[in-house]
Amino acid sequence: MKYLEQTKKWISNPNLDEKVKEELLKALEPLKVYFYDSLDFGTAGLRGIMRPGTNSMNVHVIMQATQGLANLINEEKGQDRGVVISYDSRNNSRKFAEAAASVLAASNIRTYFFDELHPVPLLSFAVRELNCLAGIMITASHNPKEYNGYKVYWEDGAQLPPEHAKKVSGYIHSLDIFEDVKTIDFDKACQEGKIEIIGNDFDEKYFAEVIKQQANPDVVSKVADTFKLVYTPLHGSGYRLVPEVLRRIGFKAENILTVPEQMILDGDFPTVEKPNPEFKSSFNLGLEIAKKENCDLIIGTDPDADRMGIMLRKPDGEYITITGNQAGALMLDYIIKNRREKGTLPDNAYAVKSIVSTSLCDKICEKNNVKMYNVFTGFKFIGEKIKEVGEKDYIFGFEESYGYLAGTYARDKDAVYAAMIIAEMAAFYKTKNMSLYDALEGLYKEYGYIFNTNVTIRKEGVTAQEDMKKSMANLRANLPKQIAGIDVLKVTDYKDGIITNLKTGEKTNSELKDSNVIYFDMNEGSSLIARPSGTEPLIKVYFSIPAENEAKATQKFESYKEALTKML
Incomplete structure (x- = not known):
């Protein structure tokens, strides 16, 4: 030195x-790239590129964060209730998980540890099932292979509440990354019973809860002989659970076709650019199989199996991807109609979605006398709404970012459940000589066409985070009266919870506040939403554009995109 x-x-x-x-x-x-800053611990935990230094994901940063969590658990007198830990297929995930477990064990906190990788929804379920005070998931979801992350869950199975995240962050900042962290050898802690290993037999409890969420349990058997689908876990943790749940609800094993290369657990994700089921390219290998075998559906899940994407077949035989919004609308409509027919829809049924998700679902709920609650982005807010309103009448929650959950067994999005219900739904429509594509077209005929998409504006370089913050501050300080030549009707700034009518200047309070989101209602019915990421230096802009058809909506979108990209 x-x-x-x-x-x-x-x-x-x-x-x-x-x-x-x-x-x-x-x-x-x-x-500078290693030490110019420290990763911020928030409600989403930590996420970053794997490399040395305080600004990255590595064993020492993981251990420091876990010591901060351990201090909170000790403060809450939660040592005996303990923490359950899982991890995905990313490089170093198991290593990071063992490091976290070793810190907890050294702090005399009861620790449960999955012997094999398990997905996010099962970790959320395990927190509740084992009555733990907290859970840790080592994952970076669908980020590129260079990334990893550290997510913390609280006793309800949802991500850590803001007040607790703030305390953990405070503890982390007060700890010397080397001197103040307690640890113990992982194998020794297991031998001494300080770390309890959980085997795959625990999965049975989870499967039972997921299968309870079927909307129409009788339908799969009617088409099981002819219905074929392709599944890919994209080298991730859905590789065992998704095929198994599909078999258990009646699909024939020989008709559940998997992508061999992508069933291999590999943190380098060698067959895809990014392990993200939002991207059509992630389905390239699955598409080859689907075409060859004339399959009805292709399903993909991300490495931690909390997000699910699909490709469906059009009447002309072409396979297309659909968005998270479209899949969510199809699921919601299907659940409501089939549960009503089966007599299992609660009298006061309600659903929950994020404010950036499609308004098509609001229309579906309104017509079917189901209450729709809109919350901020992040599945923890859906969990909070379930806690606030009650579990009994909850039927479905989703985010446009390909995350879905029915039932109250977990408090995070569940791609295992989503794969089950989308396959069941496709089977249902097949019994009626329809495809999922036909069902989607039917929704547009019934409720009107709405084009939903989003654009990512990424900041680069050492100052990327600061640049992102400045862009949002500038937009907030200079609210446009027009965007792409179209008048802005009103602006909702969810940071302070104020709605401003730009025609009259009148200001009113919004139902939600304390989130860095700016929402533009346009004069012609569109809505445009700017929201910075909590984990990466980027701003997402969401577009919801009603139009007669896709071509006209796309034309509007291009104009709006160009204008907002310049502003941000």
């Missing part, structure tokens, strides 16, 4: 030639 001390000494010398000083500062620049 002597060279660093000498470099700093030279730079701090007031008599040093400016050009020499500049050269030395430039030489130190590469180290």
Whole structure:
């Protein structure tokens, strides 16, 4: 380290030639990426590129964060209730999970540890089932292979509430990353009973709860001989559970076709650019199988199996992807109609979605006398609404980002459930000589066409996070009266919960507040929403555009996209 001390000494010398000083500062620049900041711990935990340093995901950052969580658990007197830990197929996930378990065990906190990788929804379920105070999931969801993450769940199975996240963050900042972290050898802790290993037999309890969520349990058997589907876990943790749940509800094993290359657990995700079922390219290998075998449906789940995407077959035989909004609308409509027919729909049934998800679902609920609640982005808010309103009448929750949950066995999105219900739904429509494509077209005929999409504006470089914050601040300080030549009717700033009517200047309070989201209601019926990511230096802009057809909606979208991209 002597060279660093000498470099700093030279730079701090007031008599040093400016050009020499500049050269030395430039030489130190590469180290900034490792140490210029620390990863922020929030309600979504931590996420970052795997590499050394305080600004990245590595064993030492994981252990420091876990010590912060351990301090909170001790403060809450939750040592005996303990923590359950799971992990996905990413590089270092098992290593990070063992490091976290070792810190908890050293702090005398009861620790449950899944012996094999398990997905997010099962971890959420396990927190509730085992009556733990918290849970830890090592995952970076569908991010590129260079990333990993650390998600913390609280006793209800939802992500950590803001007040607890703030406490953990405070503890982390007070801890020396090396000196203040307690740890114990993982194998020794297991032998001493401080870490309890959970086997795959625990899955049976989870399967029972998922299968209870079928909307029409009788339908699969009617088409089981002819219905074929393709499934890919994209090298991730859905590889066992999704095919198994499909078999258990009646699909024939020989008709559940998997993508062999992508059934291999591999944190490098070698067959895809990103392990993201939102992207059509993720289905390339599955599509080859579907075409060859004339399959009805292709299902994909991300590495931690909380998000699900699909490709469906059109009448002409072409396979197309549909959005999370379209899948959510299909599921909601199917659940309501089939549960009503079966007599299992609660009298006061309600659903929950994020504010950036399609308004088509509001229309479906309104027509069917089902209450729809809109909440902020993040499945934890859906969990909070379930807690507030009650479990008995909850039927479905979703986010446009391909996350879905029915039932109250968990408090995070569940791609295992979603795969089951989408396959059941496809089977249902097949009994009526319809496809999912026909069902989607039917929704548009019944409720009107709505085009939903989003655009990501990514900031780059060392100052990316600051640049993102500045862009949102500038938009907030200079609210446009027009976007792409169209008048803005009103703006809802969810940071302070104020709705401003730009025609009259009148200000009113919104139902929701305290989230960095700006919502534009346009004069012609569209809505545009700007929301910065909580884990990456990017701003997502969501578009909801009613139109006669897709072509006209796309034309509007292009104009809006160009205008907002310039603003941000």
